[in-house]
Every structure is written in structure tokens, then in C-alpha cells.
Amino acid sequence: MTGGNAYLSPSGQEIAFVLIGLVILAAAVLCVTSRHLVHAALWLVVALGGLAVQYLLLTAEFVAWVQVLIYLGSVIVLLLFGLMLTEAPIGPSPDADSRNRPVALAAALASAALLVTLVVDAFRTAWIDLDAGPHGESGPLGESLFRVWVLPFEALSVLLLAALVGAIVLSRKRGG
Numbered sequence: 778m779t780g781g782n783a784y785l786s787p788s789g790q791e792i793a794f795v796l797i798g799l800v801i802l803a804a805a806v807l808c809v810t811s812r813h814l815v816h817a818a819l820w821l822v823v824a825l826g827g828l829a830v831q832y833l834l835l836t837a838e839f840v841a842w843v844q845v846l847i848y849l850g851s852v853i854v855l856l857l858f859g860l861m862l863t864e865a866p867i868g869p870s871p872d873a874d875s876r877n878r879p880v881a882l883a884a885a886l887a888s889a890a891l892l893v894t895l896v897v898d899a900f901r902t903a904w905i906d907l908d909a910g911p912h913g914e915s916g917p918l919g920e921s922l923f924r925v926w927v928l929p930f931e932a933l934s935v936l937l938l939a940a941l942v943g944a945i946v947l948s949r950k951r952g953g
Contacts, residue, residue, distance in 0.1 A: 794834050801827035812869045814860055822853050855937055862945060 787795075801824050808820035825848045832841035 790834055794831065797827050797830050797834070801831070815857070818853065818856050818860065821856075822849060825849050825853070851937065855941060859940065 804820045804823035804827065808817050808824060811817040811820060825844065829841045829844040829849065832838075832844060
């Protein structure tokens with residue numbers, strides 16, 4: 778098979794990647810357009826879970842497990858816990874729609890275009906060495922996580938703790 782014909786016959790992994798990407802996109806759109814706060818949180822679970830599957834398809838198992846443990850495990854549980862503690866409406870909420878959809882769509886498209894432009898420009902010359910062996914090297918990844926990125930992880934944990942404390946404070950009834 779020549780190099781030009783390789784684009785005409787996608788592999789099963791590529792087809793699965795595109796289909797899961799479409800599911801993630803649909804879940805993200807449903808997440809931000811849902812008037813039910815709990816339904817929006819559950820659509821966010823679908824989108825974040827789909828991202829973990831995408832990481833698995835890209836053979837990034839560590840990142841997939843981080844996605845599952847941190848985002849699906851911690852952030853979503855904290856979000857649902859905060860919704861329960863703040864007595865957020867379970868049914869449809871008229872407050873969930875500010876009727877600024879055209880402005881929000883324009884801001885989202887501009888942000889996406891800027892993000893794609895920045896990422897493409899930043900990683901234009903970056904290459905991944907796929908010949909590092911079947912399992913790759915975990916030393917540089919661990920060193921990067923525990924030396925360079927330890928402060929942002931700790932800052933995120935403090936932020937999540939502050940959000941939890943704030944939800945508890947908001948949920949308490951004020952006595953007279």
C-alpha cells in the first residue's frame with residue numbers, strides 16, 4: 778500500500794477515536810446547554826470519561842488513569858456534593874439560562890480558535906519518540922510531576938478544599 782492510499786483506509790482505532798470524539802463533543806454541548814444542573818454534571822462525566830478513553834486509544838495509560846482518578850473521581854464527586862449542599866434545584870432551573878447564547882458562542886469560538894492556534898504554534902517542532910520501547914520511560918514523567926508540577930497540584934487541592942468549605946458554609950441555615 779502506498780503512502781497516499783493510507784489515508785483512504787482508516788484503522789479501527791482511528792474510527793473509534795473519531796466516534797468517541799463525536800460522543801465527547803455531543804456530551805460537552807449537552808453539558809453546557811442543559812437546564813438541569815445534575816444532568817449537566819452527568820453529561821460532564823460522559824465527556825471526561827470519553828477523554829479517558831481517548832487517552833487509552835493514544836496509549837497514554839497513565840494520563841487516562843489520572844483523568845479517571847482526578848476528574849471523574851474527585852472533581853465530579855466534589856461538584857455533585859457541592860450541588861447537594863447548596864440546595865441547588867434538582868429540576869429545570871430558569872436561572873441556568875442567562876439568554877446570552879450568541880455572546881457565549883462567539884466567546885467560545887474565539888477561545889477555541891486562540892487555544893488551537895497557540896497549541897499548534899507551541900508544539901510545531903515537538904516530536905514524540907515512538908521508538909523508546911514498548912513501555913517508554915517513566916522516569917522523566919515522574920520527575921516532571923513531582924518536581925515541576927507538584928505546586929500546581931497542591932494549589933488545586935487547596936482550591937478544591939476551599940470550594941468544599943464554601944459549599945458547607947453556604948448550605949448552613951442562618952439562625953436568628
